[in-house]
Every structure is written in structure tokens, then in C-alpha cells.
Amino acid sequence: MDDKILHTLEYRKILNKLMQYTQTPMGRLIAEGLKPSGDFEGVKLLLQATDEAANVDRLKGIPSFGGVTDIKPALKRALIGGMLGTVELLSVGNTIGGARRVKRFLAAMHDDEAIPMLFAQSDLLSEQKHVEDDIRQCIDENADVMDSASPELASIRRELRGGETRIREKLDSMIRSSSVSKMLQDQLVTIRSDRFVIPVKAEYRAHFGGIVHDQSGSGATLFIEPESIVAMNNKLRETRLREEREIEIILHRLTALVGDIAEEMAYDIDILGELDFIFAKARLARDMKATQPRMNDRGYLRLRKGRHPLIPAEQVVPLDVELGNQYSSIIVTGPNTGGKTVTLKTIGLLSLMSMSGLFIPAEEGSQMCVFDAIYADIGDEQSIEQSLSTFSSHMTNIISILKNMTPKSLILLDEVGAGTDPAEGSALAIAILEHIHRTECRMVATTHYSELKAYAYERKGVINASMEFDVQSLSPTYRLLIGVPGRSNAFAIAERLGLPNVILEHARGEVKEEDMRVEHMIASLEENRLSAEHERERAEGLRREAEEFRKRQQQELEKLESQRDKRLEKAENDASNILAKARKEAEEIISDLRRLAMEEGASVKEHKLIEARRRLDEAEPAPRKKTVTRSTVKAPRKIQPGDEVKVANVNQKGYVVELSGTKEAVVQFGIMKMKVNLSDLEFLASAPDAPPPALRRATTVKRTRDENIRTELDLRGANLEEAIMETDRFIDEAFLGNLGQISIIHGKGTGVLRTGIQEYLRKHKHIKSYRLGNYNEGGAGVTVAELQ
Numbered sequence: 062m063d064d065k066i067l068h069t070l071e072y073r074k075i076l077n078k079l080m081q082y083t084q085t086p087m088g089r090l091i092a093e094g095l096k097p098s099g100d101f102e103g104v105k106l107l108l109q110a111t112d113e114a115a116n117v118d119r120l121k122g123i124p125s126f127g128g129v130t131d132i133k134p135a136l137k138r139a140l141i142g143g144m145l146g147t148v149e150l151l152s153v154g155n156t157i158g159g160a161r162r163v164k165r166f167l168a169a170m171h172d173d174e175a176i177p178m179l180f181a182q183s184d185l186l187s188e189q190k191h192v193e194d195d196i197r198q199c200i201d202e203n204a205d206v207m208d209s210a211s212p213e214l215a216s217i218r219r220e221l222r223g224g225e226t227r228i229r230e231k232l233d234s235m236i237r238s239s240s241v242s243k244m245l246q247d248q249l250v251t252i253r254s255d256r257f258v259i260p261v262k263a264e265y266r267a268h269f270g271g272i273v274h275d276q277s278g279s280g281a282t283l284f285i286e287p288e289s290i291v292a293m294n295n296k297l298r299e300t301r302l303r304e305e306r307e308i309e310i311i312l313h314r315l316t317a318l319v320g321d322i323a324e325e326m327a328y329d330i331d332i333l334g335e336l337d338f339i340f341a342k343a344r345l346a347r348d349m350k351a352t353q354p355r356m357n358d359r360g361y362l363r364l365r366k367g368r369h370p371l372i373p374a375e376q377v378v379p380l381d382v383e384l385g386n387q388y389s390s391i392i393v394t395g396p397n398t399g400g401k402t403v404t405l406k407t408i409g410l411l412s413l414m415s416m417s418g419l420f421i422p423a424e425e426g427s428q429m430c431v432f433d434a435i436y437a438d439i440g441d442e443q444s445i446e447q448s449l450s451t452f453s454s455h456m457t458n459i460i461s462i463l464k465n466m467t468p469k470s471l472i473l474l475d476e477v478g479a480g481t482d483p484a485e486g487s488a489l490a491i492a493i494l495e496h497i498h499r500t501e502c503r504m505v506a507t508t509h510y511s512e513l514k515a516y517a518y519e520r521k522g523v524i525n526a527s528m529e530f531d532v533q534s535l536s537p538t539y540r541l542l543i544g545v546p547g548r549s550n551a552f553a554i555a556e557r558l559g560l561p562n563v564i565l566e567h568a569r570g571e572v573k574e575e576d577m578r579v580e581h582m583i584a585s586l587e588e589n590r591l592s593a594e595h596e597r598e599r600a601e602g603l604r605r606e607a608e609e610f611r612k613r614q615q616q617e618l619e620k621l622e623s624q625r626d627k628r629l630e631k632a633e634n635d636a637s638n639i640l641a642k643a644r645k646e647a648e649e650i651i652s653d654l655r656r657l658a659m660e661e662g663a664s665v666k667e668h669k670l671i672e673a674r675r676r677l678d679e680a681e682p683a684p685r686k687k688t689v690t691r692s693t694v695k696a697p698r699k700i701q702p703g704d705e706v707k708v709a710n711v712n713q714k715g716y717v718v719e720l721s722g723t724k725e726a727v728v729q730f731g732i733m734k735m736k737v738n739l740s741d742l743e744f745l746a747s748a749p750d751a752p753p754p755a756l757r758r759a760t761t762v763k764r765t766r767d768e769n770i771r772t773e774l775d776l777r778g779a780n781l782e783e784a785i786m787e788t789d790r791f792i793d794e795a796f797l798g799n800l801g802q803i804s805i806i807h808g809k810g811t812g813v814l815r816t817g818i819q820e821y822l823r824k825h826k827h828i829k830s831y832r833l834g835n836y837n838e839g840g841a842g843v844t845v846a847e848l849q
Contacts, residue, residue, distance in 0.1 A: 087334025107418025452480030
């Protein structure tokens with residue numbers, strides 16, 4: 062892409078904004094050199110990477126590239142055997158750490174939300190943590206070599222600190238003595254040329270042996286190293302030299318480690334720069350509220366509410382334009398200051414951005430094309446140095462464009478044919494536009510010449526357009542109107558400004574009748590367009606309301622269906638619970654009936670019991686009908702002993718034998734008694750004067766001992782709830798079997814089962830007393846109960 066075109070369309074300003082979002086020198090360098098690409102597949106990959114980075118930014122924010130720097134010069138020195146300084150080594154360590162953090166961040170993000178391109182790039186980063194750890198163990202954050210770098214260095218530094226301490230102590234004792242202190246300028250110990258000295262007044266120089274290392278500016282003070290500590294300072298100097306040699310050894314060792322990974326790290330630097338650049342594109346897109354355009358290579362361009370990225374958001378007027386479908390060329394006519402040039406630059410700049418892998422400030426659904434080149438002739442480029450007029454400069458650019466353009470190019474021409482005689486200029490403009498149009502490339506051109514309106518109207522594949530102008534406010538709206546040629550509006554503006562009607566009428570008489578008809582036609586078209594646009598906006602509003610209503614109805618329907626499903630599920634669960642409860646109680650009744658029939662010799666046939674169980678197994682819960690619950694029906698009176706009742710949960714009739722407290726009653730079904738909640742009873746008839754025969758028969762049940770009745774119940778391994786149910790059944794069997802004493806084996810364990818069983822026995826009406834078993838009965842693991 063020609064640099065002159067990039068400058069004309071202000072592409073460099075976009076790159077400057079992009080560079081502000083980079084975090085590394087490598088990313089900044091890539092952003093600075095970014096150029097539009099004519100490779101369709103390559104552009105799609107660039108946009109995909111930007112889209113993945115935008116998703117990462119939206120979900121988790123931009124990864125930090127803190128500590129990452131361009132360490133390639135240091136890597137080259139390490140590779141050829143040079144020694145790196147502490148600052149360079151620290152930069153290498155920080156870069157390795159920064160690369161590891163970026164890699165882990167993107168890997169974690171990929172687990173939550175697929176980002177295949179970014180993950181594939183970050184996965185190529187090498188893991189050099191061992192080198193980072195070695196560097197951090199030797200060099201601190203201030204780029205100083207630490208004592209822990211080597212045992213030898215630690216020993217040397219201990220010796221250094223010890224030597225400095227001894228020298229200071231000796232000098233301190235010297236300057237505190239009364240005979241010496243009067244000879245000193247200040248009572249302090251200082252350092253000159255890495256040697257400890259004291260400030261001595263010049264006149265007392267002869268009283269001190271040793272070496273003079275410095276003097277004050279006035280010459281009144283000499284900094285003298287007393288002879289008594291010269292040997293100590295010499296030894297300290299030797300120790301410092303040993304320290305320097307040891308530090309060099311350490312730095313050489315670390316440099317060798319860096320040299321071993323120099324090639325891998327150089328590759329990592331390139332990857333980190335590319336990742337930083339991609340995330341900078343994502344941050345630029347967020348700043349501009351930009352979206353990803355759909356790309357094509359068939360010359361189709363469609364901008365929806367496109368905005369020039371360099372115009373403030375509160376001032377820019379969105380642009381809607383379509384090119385390359387029904388028409389390949391747009392001729393924009395109309396007066397100056399209407400926004401024609403901005404329209405050209407917007408189309409050109411957004412095309413360059415999309416071809417560079419950048420999102421564009423436009424609404425979702427915008428489509429952009431990958432052109433092999435974009436050519437623009439915009440602005441007044443007359444040159445005094447080259448003796449070129451405005452017309453000559455435009456012609457020079459256009460001639461260059463005509464030489465290089467192809468059917469896959471985008472041509473942007475501003476004020477084509479301007480700067481010369483109107484008649485010749487318009488004829489030349491038509492000839493140029495026709496030649497470009499025949500090439501089948503995409504073109505947007507602006508002009509003042511009214512002759513081009515007729516050309517665009519008559520030529521297939523070319524369409525008129527104009528910038529809207531508000532005659533009432535005498536100001537442009539900067540809206541592009543496709544299909545409507547521009548009007549001069551000169552008469553309307555002059556009339557609004559107060560030009561006398563006599564002059565206006567005279568001016569209108571000078572205009573050709575044909576031109577007046579064209580102006581009236583354009584005015585009519587614009588009026589019709591405004592009316593159609595108003596109707597379209599109204600229809601769009603109605604459509605939005607209908608869509609919102611449909612969405613609300615859909616939400617209500619989904620809500621009702623969800624409620625219905627929940628209620629059906631609850632009804633099914635309730636029915637299953639009721640059926641399970643009924644089956645359990647019916648099984649108990651059948652079991653009791655079989656036992657009583659065996660005891661009393663009744664003629665209940667076994668096959669009938671089997672048939673009853675089969676019918677019970679095949680029973681399905683019937684659909685729940687909306688009925689008045691029993692809780693809302695007022696009973697005619699309280700249930701009394703002898704009343705005929707219906708037990709709802711087993712659907713059986715019986716008689717109340719006795720009331721058990723305020724909530725339960727004992728009901729007799731034939732020869733069987735059952736304890737039932739009063740809430741499950743439905744009153745049928747009052748108690749008769751004489752007890753019903755069934756009640757008399759029930760009182761004649763003989764309590765004889767059956768040899769098969771158990772006297773012991775083993776509950777070990779059961780939970781408390783199961784144990785109480787088994788104990789209740791066992792006590793009923795023992796009571797009906799006329800047993801006097803039973804044993805319940807619950808084990809010792811934690812005592813929970815024993816306590817629960819004994820509490821239940823204490824309240825049971827058939828239990829007279831209970832106790833723990835004796836030694837030969839099982840002790841504390843058994844409870845022995847005596848029945849009434």
C-alpha cells in the first residue's frame with residue numbers, strides 16, 4: 062500500500078492510538094509497522110485473533126505483560142560469550158517470569174472459553190523457570206548481587222563487614238580521645254577512595270602520620286588515613302577485590318545459563334510482542350466501541366452506522382453506505398462543507414483498518430472487502446516548489462491511479478475535474494469516471510458539476526448520492542443520501558438570508574428551464590425520500606414494539622410452561638408417595654389379616670390375598686382432580702367412639718373403638734384394629750344405640766400362645782427410625798400372641814439405639830415395664846420388656 066495514500070487517509074493517526082495500548086517495546090514496534098494486507102485469508106486470521114483478544118478482555122481483562130522487555134541484545138551478548146551485568150540479568154529473569162504468567166493466563170482462559178489462536182501462540186512459549194530461579198537467587202530487585210549467590214561470596218562479605226566494623230571502632234576510639242578531638246574539623250569517620258579517613262585541621266597535619274587522601278575546597282581540612290589503620294584498610298581493599306572477582310564468577314555462570322537458552326528466549330520475545338500487539342488491538346476496539354466486520358473478496362462493502370474514528374463520538378454523524386452489489390460506483394454531488402470529503406475518508410480509513418486486522422467503529426453486520434489496493438485523490442495538493450496548480454496536482458494523482466488500478470481496487474476521488482473551466486472540467490470528469498467504471502473496480506467520487514448527476518442517472522451500475530442539507534437551519538446534517546443527487550440550494554439559502562425577491566426572480570429567469578426542471582425533480586425526490594424515511598422509522602418503531610411484545614409473550618409462555626412442568630412433577634411425586642404409603646399400609650393389613658386368619662381359623666383364602674396384592678401392584682395414581690380439601694370441609698361434629706368413619710388413605714370403612722389423645726383414634730376394620738390420625742377420618746354415621754356386631758366379635762379374640770411367635774427381636778445394624786417400626790410390629794405380634802415378656806437386642810454401641818427404644822417402650826400402652834438384661838441375658842445390649 063502506497064505510503065502517500067496512508068498519509069492522505071490519516072492511517073498513521075490510528076497506529077499512534079494503537080501504540081498507546083501496547084505494554085512492551087516489541088508490541089509497540091509491531092504496531093508502528095502495521096500495514097494493510099491484500100491477502101484475504103491472512104486478514105481473516107488477523108481479525109480472528111483480534112476477536113479472541115476482545116473476548117478475553119470482555120471476560121477477564123487484558124493479561125499483564127509486566128516485566129517483559131526486549132532482551133534480544135543481552136541474549137546476543139550471552140550467546141557469543143560476553144558477560145551480562147546485573148541489570149541485564151534481572152531483565153532476563155523478569156521477562157521469563159512475565160512470559161510464564163501470560164502463558165498460564167491464556168491457558169486458564171482457554172479452559173473456560175475457547176481461544177484457539179491465542180492459546181496456540183502462548184503454548185509455544187518455553188518454560189525457563191530454572192534460569193529465572195537461579196537469577197532471582199543471586200540478584201535482588203535492585204539489581205544487586207545477594208550474599209546467597211554463593212557460599213564464597215557470603216564468607217567474603219562477612220569478612221568485609223567484620224573488617225569495616227573493626228576500622229570504625231578504632232577510628233571512633235581515636236576521635237573520642239581529648240588529645241585528638243581538638244585536632245579534628247568534625248568528630249566523624251568518612252570514606253575517601255574506598256578507604257576510611259578522618260577530617261583533620263590543616264595546621265595539625267604534622268601530628269598525624271599516615272596518608273592524605275583529599276582536602277576541602279578551602280584547604281582548611283585534610284582527610285587523613287591514620288598510619289595505625291593503613292594496614293587494616295589495605296586488607297579491606299584486598300577483600301573487596303576478592304568480592305569483585307567472586308561476583309564476576311557468579312555473573313559469568315548466570316550468563317552461561319542465559320546463553321544456553323538464548324535462541325528459545327529470542328523466539329519467546331517475538332511471540333510476546335505479537336501477543337501484546339493483538340491485545341492492543343482489542344483495547345483499541347474497546348476504546349472506539351468498534352466491532353468485527355465480515356470480510357469478503359468480491360468487492361462488496363456495506364457500512365452500518367460507520368463512524369470516522371478520529372472525530373469525537375459526540376460530534377460524528379454515522380454513515381450508512383453500500384457499494385459493490387447493485388452498483389459499483391457512487392457519485393456524491395452537492396455544495397461544499399456538507400461532509401463529502403469526510404465520507405470519502407471514512408470509507409477509505411475503515412477499509413484500511415479492516416485490512417489491517419483492526420475492528421471498525423460501526424454496528425454489527427457491517428461488511429468490508431479486502432482490496433488489492435486503495436487509491437485516493439483527496440484535498441488541494443498544489444505545489445509551489447513543483448510549479449503545480451490544483452488542477453495539475455489532481456491530474457498527476459489521477460494519471461498514477463489509472464496506471465496502477467485493477468478490478469479489485471477501491472478508488473476515492475474528491476472534486477474530480479475541479480480547478481479548471483467548468484465545461485471542460487465536467488467533460489473530463491465524466492470521461493475519467495467512465496474509464497474507471499469500465500475497469501469494474503469500486504469507486505466513490507465527489508463533484509460540484511451538475512452534469513455528473515445526469516451521467517450517474519443514465520449509467521448502469523452508477524448511482525447518485527448527496528449530503529443532506531437542512532434548508533430551515535441553513536446547515537448541513539452530514540448524512541449521506543444514496544439515490545438522491547445533490548441540490549445547490551443557492552436560491553433557498555439566499556431567500557432565507559433576505560435577498561430581495563426581485564433579484565431572486567431575475568436569477569431564476571437566467572437559469573435554463575431544463576435545469577429548473579431537474580432542480581424541481583430533485584426537490585420532489587428529496588421530499589418523497591423524507592416522507593418514506595419517516596414512514597420507515599414509524600414502521601421500524603412498530604416492528605420493535607411488536608418484537609418486544611412477542612418476546613414478552615414468549616417469556617410468559619415459557620414461564621407458564623415451566624410452572625406447569627413443576628406442578629406436574631410435584632403431582633407425580635405426591636401420587637407416588639401416596640401410592641407407596643397406601644401399598645405399605647395395605648401390606649401390613651394383609652399381613653395382619655393372614656395372621657389373624659391363621660390364629661382364628663378364618664376362611665380367608667391365600668389365592669385371594671395374592672390377587673389383592675397383584676391388583677395393588679398394578680395400581681397407578683389417577684390424575685389429581687381439583688377438589689375441596691378435607692381441611693376446608695367442616696365436620697358435622699367431633700368424632701366419637703362408635704362412629705362409623707371412612708379412612709381416606711386406605712379407602713376403608715370402619716368403626717371408632719376409642720380416641721387416643723386429641724389427634725388419633727383406634728378404628729376397627731372387621732377383625733383388625735388400626736391407629737389412625739383424626740385428620741384422615743371422614744365421618745359417615747353416628748354411633749348406634751347398641752354396639753355393632755363386629756365390635757362384639759372383636760372382643761372375643763382369644764389370646765392364646767402360638768409356638769411360632771418370636772420372643773426376641775434383633776435390631777443391631779438398624780437406624781433408630783427402622784428400629785422403632787420393627788419394635789412396634791414386634792410388640793403387636795407379642796401382644797396378640799399372649800406373651801408376657803419379650804427381649805429386644807439393640808447392642809451397646811453409642812447408646813443411641815438403646816435410648817430411643819427405651820423411650821418408645823416407656824410410652825407404649827402395651828408395655829407394663831422394661832429393664833436392661835441380666836448378665837446371662839445380654840447385659841446392657843438387651844432390653845427386657847414385660848407386657849400388660
